[in-house]
Amino acid sequence: MAAKKWLFNRPMRRISELDAHIQEGLAREEAERMRQGGGEEPSDLTSEEIAALDPALFAFAEFDEQEAERVSYSNYSYWASTFQNFWRNKVARVLIISLLVVLLFAFLQPLFPGQHDPVTINNDPETGIQLMNLAPCAEYWFGTNAIGQDLWARVWAGTRVSVFIGLVVALSDLVVGVIIGMIWGYVRKVDKVMTEVYNIISNVPQTLILILVSYILRPGITTIILSMCVVGWMAMARFIRNQVVIFRDRDFNLASRCLGTSTLRIMVKNLLPQMVSVIMLQTALAIPGAIGDEVFLTYIGLGLPTSQASLGNLVEDGRVLMMQKELRYQLIFPAAVAAFITIAFYIIGNAFSDAADPKNHV
Amino acid sequence: MLGYIVKRTLGAIASLFIVITLIFLLLRMMPMEGYFGAEYDKLSEETRASLLAEKGLDKPILVQLVDFYKNLLKGDLGKSWIYRPNYPIVKILESKIPYSLKIGLISMAFSLVAGIPLGAMMACFKGKLGDKIGTAFIAIVEALPTAVLMLFVQLYFSSWFKLSLLFDKNRPSTWILPILSISLLSICTYAMWMRRYMIDNINMDYVKLARAKGVRSSRLMFRHIFKNAFVPMAQFLPGSVLSTIIGSIYVEHLYSIPGTGGLLIDVIQRQDNTMVQTLVLLYAAIGIIGMFLGDILMAVLDPRIRFVKKGDDR
Numbered sequence: 001m002a003a004k005k006w007l008f009n010r011p012m013r014r015i016s017e018l019d020a021h022i023q024e025g026l027a028r029e030e031a032e033r034m035r036q037g038g039g040e041e042p043s044d045l046t047s048e049e050i051a052a053l054d055p056a057l058f059a060f061a062e063f064d065e066q067e068a069e070r071v072s073y074s075n076y077s078y079w080a081s082t083f084q085n086f087w088r089n090k091v092a093r094v095l096i097i098s099l100l101v102v103l104l105f106a107f108l109q110p111l112f113p114g115q116h117d118p119v120t121i122n123n124d125p126e127t128g129i130q131l132m133n134l135a136p137c138a139e140y141w142f143g144t145n146a147i148g149q150d151l152w153a154r155v156w157a158g159t160r161v162s163v164f165i166g167l168v169v170a171l172s173d174l175v176v177g178v179i180i181g182m183i184w185g186y187v188r189k190v191d192k193v194m195t196e197v198y199n200i201i202s203n204v205p206q207t208l209i210l211i212l213v214s215y216i217l218r219p220g221i222t223t224i225i226l227s228m229c230v231v232g233w234m235a236m237a238r239f240i241r242n243q244v245v246i247f248r249d250r251d252f253n254l255a256s257r258c259l260g261t262s263t264l265r266i267m268v269k270n271l272l273p274q275m276v277s278v279i280m281l282q283t284a285l286a287i288p289g290a291i292g293d294e295v296f297l298t299y300i301g302l303g304l305p306t307s308q309a310s311l312g313n314l315v316e317d318g319r320v321l322m323m324q325k326e327l328r329y330q331l332i333f334p335a336a337v338a339a340f341i342t343i344a345f346y347i348i349g350n351a352f353s354d355a356a357d358p359k360n361h362v
Numbered sequence: 363m364l365g366y367i368v369k370r371t372l373g374a375i376a377s378l379f380i381v382i383t384l385i386f387l388l389l390r391m392m393p394m395e396g397y398f399g400a401e402y403d404k405l406s407e408e409t410r411a412s413l414l415a416e417k418g419l420d421k422p423i424l425v426q427l428v429d430f431y432k433n434l435l436k437g438d439l440g441k442s443w444i445y446r447p448n449y450p451i452v453k454i455l456e457s458k459i460p461y462s463l464k465i466g467l468i469s470m471a472f473s474l475v476a477g478i479p480l481g482a483m484m485a486c487f488k489g490k491l492g493d494k495i496g497t498a499f500i501a502i503v504e505a506l507p508t509a510v511l512m513l514f515v516q517l518y519f520s521s522w523f524k525l526s527l528l529f530d531k532n533r534p535s536t537w538i539l540p541i542l543s544i545s546l547l548s549i550c551t552y553a554m555w556m557r558r559y560m561i562d563n564i565n566m567d568y569v570k571l572a573r574a575k576g577v578r579s580s581r582l583m584f585r586h587i588f589k590n591a592f593v594p595m596a597q598f599l600p601g602s603v604l605s606t607i608i609g610s611i612y613v614e615h616l617y618s619i620p621g622t623g624g625l626l627i628d629v630i631q632r633q634d635n636t637m638v639q640t641l642v643l644l645y646a647a648i649g650i651i652g653m654f655l656g657d658i659l660m661a662v663l664d665p666r667i668r669f670v671k672k673g674d675d676r
Contacts, residue, residue: 200377200380204649205646215630215638292507296508296612299509315507322513335510339506342506343501346505
């Protein structure tokens with residue numbers, strides 16, 4: 001993208017300072033002219049004379065930051081500024097680091113030594129009885145579930161599945177939503193039709209579409225992802241469409257079009273960078289949304305098959321047992337992981353979108 | 363204005379028609395097993411065929427659709443298959459809706475009374491400690507998977523305040539938790555939007571003018587900004603009132619309230635197709651009618667909204 005939007009973001013110089021610069025420049029020009037021989041116009045050299053000049057007379061100009069700064073160059077970069085702003089937010093900084101650690105751990109967990117398998121049913125080696133509902137202990141850190149599977153391993157396996165679903169759904173929302181939104185906003189003929197279609201679809205509660213698609217397709221990771229993707233792109237497309245309509249006919253686009261820029265390039269280079277903030281927010285919120293939807297679908301009986309560990313399934317398994325106080329850990333551990341991940345994504349998404357908004361850049 | 367209402371009514375009817383047809387057709391695309399429930403494997407070919415014929419499912423799909431619409435116009439929603447075999451769905455709904463309606467209306471009133479002032483206060487003290495705590499609280503409630511939130515409310519509030527875990531229509535104390543759970547979510551939603559709209563309004567020119575004229579801060583907040591910020595909120599009110607008929611899916615199921623929200627989960631789990639179809643249609647219809655009434659209400663409340671050339675917003 002066009003990274004250097006320096007014109008608008010340079011700190012304003014005070015008038016006197018500017019004036020000083022101009023005066024200095026004029027004086028320097030004057031001195032130059034004096035050195036050339038008292039106001040006489042220097043005559044041009046012929047090419048032979050130039051070739052005959054001694055190279056030792058010349059030296060490469062060295063980069064001087066202060067000097068460069070003086071002629072309106074700024075090393076402002078959009079992304080650097082965005083990350084700087086984001087990094088300044090303490091809560092977001094702490095959350096993103098811990099979120100990365102948790103996610104990295106979730107995906108690397110099977111590689112650590114001494115981990116149990118999430119599916120194996122553990123039996124007591126002496127008696128051969130299933131280790132059902134074992135409270136958290138040194139061997140099984142989160143205890144075992146109702147059929148003797150290791151809850152620690154299941155929680156991380158579930159996190160992997162749920163985060164994977166979230167990422168795929170967010171990515172699909174991003175790609176489908178942005179492409180459709182762009183076309184919808186940019187092409188006037190499509191706009192009318194699409195708006196009508198959107199009005200009809202948006203009338204139906206999204207949860208309902210989600211329920212209906214999952215009900216018809218039956219459980220499985222692919223179908224659950226599909227049903228969430230069917231619902232998810234609409235909000236994004238609508239946002240993008242509104243933004244495109246706002247920026248489409250601004251002067252800079254008009255100029256660009258007059259210069260013969262192709263439509264695709266206008267979309268990608270002129271329009272898309274304006275919407276980074278909105279797009280990032282929507283994408284970041286799609287992940288906790290998808291995790292929440294998965295929990296919801298499982299709760300109403302349309303989730304993944306129970307053999308598949310996912311945060312939704314684990315929460316649902318824990319819910320069944322929650323009335324027994326000593327088994328409550330089976331609800332609390334997966335719920336805590338789900339809560340941490342969703343809240344972290346939510347807050348990070350909001351913080352990043354604030355930081356990505358050029359209005360908040362200095 | 364009248365023209366707008368007529369146009370909007372026609373639009374709503376059209377989308378209702380399209381959505382009902384789509385849902386009907388989609389549910390007919392389901393695999394056959396869905397129509398027989400758990401006994402599918404035990405039935406012979408002939409029994410299956412006769413069962414299908416009995417339910418009118420052997421006819422071409424378009425004939426079925428026309429039949430369905432004819433019955434719908436007569437107010438007949440068909441009969442339940444599995445939930446209560448051969449019992450009219452209308453009767454089932456009649457017995458369920460009052461519970462959802464009562465609980466829903468009480469919690470809506472409660473969340474309006476609590477949420478709107480909360481949002482307004484947060485906007486008044488923007489950036490102060492109270493606003494920050496409120497924003498964090500809203501973020502947590504919004505981000506948490508609803509199921510997890512509701513479970514924890516049920517689990518801990520019931521033990522802290524010694525309240526019953528399940529709903530009993532004759533004991534008012536058992537109503538508190540379900541109402542609280544439903545309200546918690548909507549209080550946050552109302553507060554969040556109210557705060558946002560008020561802050562949007564605070565930066566507008568008319569507010570600066572009023573301030574320059576010397577209007578007192580408190581009066582400005584409540585007479586000027588609050589009123590303007592409430593208009594977009596009003597758009598959601600009819601929808602919220604109507605959806606109390608549906609009730610809350612989670613809460614009703616969690617507390618075993620015999621309402622319509624819990625019913626949806628029940629019939630999905632038992633794969634009662636006609637019931638799912640009816641409930642989904644009910645939900646869709648309420649969504650569409652709610653949006654329609656919301657737009658009308660907003661137009662009535664705000665004289666600036668003209669609706670001529672509404673789509674032409676470039």
